[in-house]
Amino acid sequence: MWLRWIKRLIVLLLGDANADRVVPPTGYTARLTLFSAAAMSFLAVFALAMSLATGRLADRWGEELARTSTLRISAPSEQMAAQTRAAIRVLETTPGVERARALSDEEQRALLEPWFGPDLPVESLPIPQLVEIIETEDGYDAAGLRLRLSAEAPGAVLDDHTRWRRPLISAAAALRSLGWFSIVLIAGTVAAMITLAANAALAANAQVISVLRLVGARDAYIAGAFVRRFTQRALGGSAAGAVLGMGAVAMLPRADTAGGFLTGLGFEGLNWFWPVLIPPAAAAVAYVATRAAARRTLRELP
Template identity: 50%
Template sequence: MSARLPAAIRRAARRLRALASFAEERPLAPSSGVVARLVVFASASMSFLAVVAVAIGMAADRAAQGWAEELARSATVRVSAPPARMDAAVSTALRALRTTPGVADARALTDAEQRALLEPWLGPDAPLDELAPPRLIVVVPDGPGPDPEAVNARLSAELPGPELSARYDDHGRWRAPLLEAARALRALAWSAAVLAALSAAAMVTLAARATLAANGKVVDTLRLLGASNDFIARAFVRRYALRAMAGGAAGALAAALALEAVAPLAARALGGAAGLAEAGWVAAAAAPLLAGAAAWAATRMAVLAALRRPE
């Protein structure tokens, strides 16, 4: 019995050397060629799209949160009155607001501020004196702020009559839809990223199975030499995972640089609250690892499933 063990060990060693030599001479997953380039290109493309989608979703969510916080820090009162009585109506509304619990401060917009506020819609030469638009009062809440219904009731009492009115707006009707839209956009961005990852995994799966089918005789020879399914699968998994990781890194870097280039435009359009470039680099940092992991899992499952299928 003891004499047989060294012989068995020698046979196993020879078989392992034969397997290693054969696998080295005839690699199942070549490092170059159309299929290899296709895997890299698909991973780079999907990584680019995923990083852009996630970065836009993160930036939109951050911008919406910033806008909602800005809206929560202030409220407005719209005062309507005939031109001859407008100043008196504004003064009355200011006195009422400054003595209302929950109001830290209140001030009326100047004519220049009101003109600048209306200029994007009416133009710089709009005759505001003839249009007589309502005057706006900016209110700074104290803590959670006053009760809107109570404030409106008091303003109605202070400014009675059909020609006079003042309406308090805490911007709550704007905050809720804004945050809801941001949540929907974030969910859409992550869905796009997941779809891109699944598309890349499907492409890698097709490439791996095509390579396996093209090397059927090599696989048969490896099996005759005693190679297990795991041994054959590892020949695919490592190469395809590295290719996907390289492609993912290239696509993520390209996406981050593209977002860095358009970030100043987004900052101007969104009031500097977007953080698009920062979100892009955060998403790009994770993309290569996720691409490699997805390729590893997809390749392993596809190859093992094909090898276990009966002839």
């Protein structure tokens, strides 16, 4: 059973010299198949890269933001230091809080720098004091903490990031789904294009098919000649498109140098293996599409 399949795969990839000679090559369908397979694989590499990158982003945001919270203390300047100390005391005695620390003026200035520039006089402005909270694995009871803070440091407002973490993560997850959906659409488009090209080739070779039937060729033999040809073309075109796509992705700026989301588009580590699967997948799509088209056409002939 396995041996038979391996033999069929070898014949599929290497061809059957006799059968392949029988069906004359048709120029424009060959070029159409090669081009569409290459273009679609190029796009598939980007869709895959986007899907994997947004997946990583969703995981990172989920992981990082889930374990951090921010305390914002807004109080008159003469009470600010006292309320900050009180809030830190409360946090240090709260189960689920691993550590808490007030951000320094330099750190607060760095946070505001993108909007106000580097020379912002933080100390002279009524800017709230920020306290960074790192949670333990188990996390803390946010409602209980808010109650205690309202008593000890009335100017403190706890932001556990839930409010904006959720839409960000769901946006990243939606982007990831969109990437996978794009890949499915690309596979469907490849199948449609190859079906059209195979139908055109079958129509152009109607006389050849008629002669082959006349001399006793079975449908599987005739279909095989077309299926092999289109599978090989899809594999070759797709390999070229995937290599170009991988090269283009590799040349994108690195995330660590620019730090934005878009520059993080790409493959990391073992993820480079995924685009290698695109050409065999395209070949499989071509095999199924051409086989179905050939069998349908042959069934209509006497």
